[in-house]
Amino acid sequence: MATVRVQAADFDAGAELEALTRGRADVGAVASFVGLVRDANDGQPIRGMTLEHYPGMTEQALQEICAEAGGRWKILDAVVIHRVGPLVPGERIVLVGVSSAHRGEAFAACEFIMDYLKTRAPFWKREDTPGGPRWVEARSSDDTAAGRWDEDPAGAAKR
Amino acid sequence: MVTLLFFASLRESLGSSREQVALPGGNATVSSLVEHLRGRDARWNEVFAPGKSWRVAVNQQMANLATPLKPGDEVAFFPPVTGG
Numbered sequence: 001m002a003t004v005r006v007q008a009a010d011f012d013a014g015a016e017l018e019a020l021t022r023g024r025a026d027v028g029a030v031a032s033f034v035g036l037v038r039d040a041n042d043g044q045p046i047r048g049m050t051l052e053h054y055p056g057m058t059e060q061a062l063q064e065i066c067a068e069a070g071g072r073w074k075i076l077d078a079v080v081i082h083r084v085g086p087l088v089p090g091e092r093i094v095l096v097g098v099s100s101a102h103r104g105e106a107f108a109a110c111e112f113i114m115d116y117l118k119t120r121a122p123f124w125k126r127e128d129t130p131g132g133p134r135w136v137e138a139r140s141s142d143d144t145a146a147g148r149w150d151e152d153p154a155g156a157a158k159r
Numbered sequence: 160m161v162t163l164l165f166f167a168s169l170r171e172s173l174g175s176s177r178e179q180v181a182l183p184g185g186n187a188t189v190s191s192l193v194e195h196l197r198g199r200d201a202r203w204n205e206v207f208a209p210g211k212s213w214r215v216a217v218n219q220q221m222a223n224l225a226t227p228l229k230p231g232d233e234v235a236f237f238p239p240v241t242g243g
Contacts, residue, residue: 035243051242052167054235057219082242094243114243120221122235123242124167135168138212138239 002066002078008085031106032097039089054122073105119146166237190224
């Protein structure tokens with residue numbers, strides 16, 4: 001069972017990754033991803049953004065994505081923390097951490113969880129631009145990134 | 160009755176975040192519910208017009224037009240997700 005949290009507050013990435021390995025000696029690798037708010041998107045300066053989500057479904061979707069990763073690779077534990085509410089450029093949005101015996105599984109599962117989160121977890125970003133607020137449009141490149149795990153899961157695992 | 164939830168740009172376009180509606184008669188599906196909603200007025204008709212990009216979840220699981228509905232279901236409509 002992965003650790004999944006959706007919260008307004010910031011997180012301590014180091015402490016969360018430390019928790020993946022505390023009290024156990026079977027972990028040989030921890031891979032992680034941290035997503036941050038950029039100060040520009042689609043040619044527009046971004047003053048901040050607000051993240052909305054679907055309480056209940058979000059946590060369930062993240063758990064399912066982690067379980068799916070656990071079915072594809074031998075991972076030992078995973079943590080996903082995603083922030084919601086108002087955020088400004090430079091702030092952390094999301095943390096994905098995965099532990100495994102060897103690095104290949106941790107790298108692959110971490111990227112897989114992030115790719116699936118981008119296309120399956122019910123979060124929506126509304127950016128504050130000089131022209132006013134705008135809802136971020138889904139990118140087809142995110143579907144492509146998530147889809148490659150379906151086309152060639154074995155190849156993806158070996159990368 | 161089913162509970163409808165609307166998120167993000169759909170919530171703003173429709174001016175509704177949550178409501179209860181009676182299921183259309185017969186074997187209700189997401190498709191028959193959406194047709195029913197489109198009949199409300201021009202705004203609802205436009206938001207759910209063919210070719211518009213939206214997603215639906217039934218009882219917090221991703222669903223599609225063919226998904227059957229029963230009384231008590233929670234049906235959520237939202238744009239393609241943009242988290243991460």
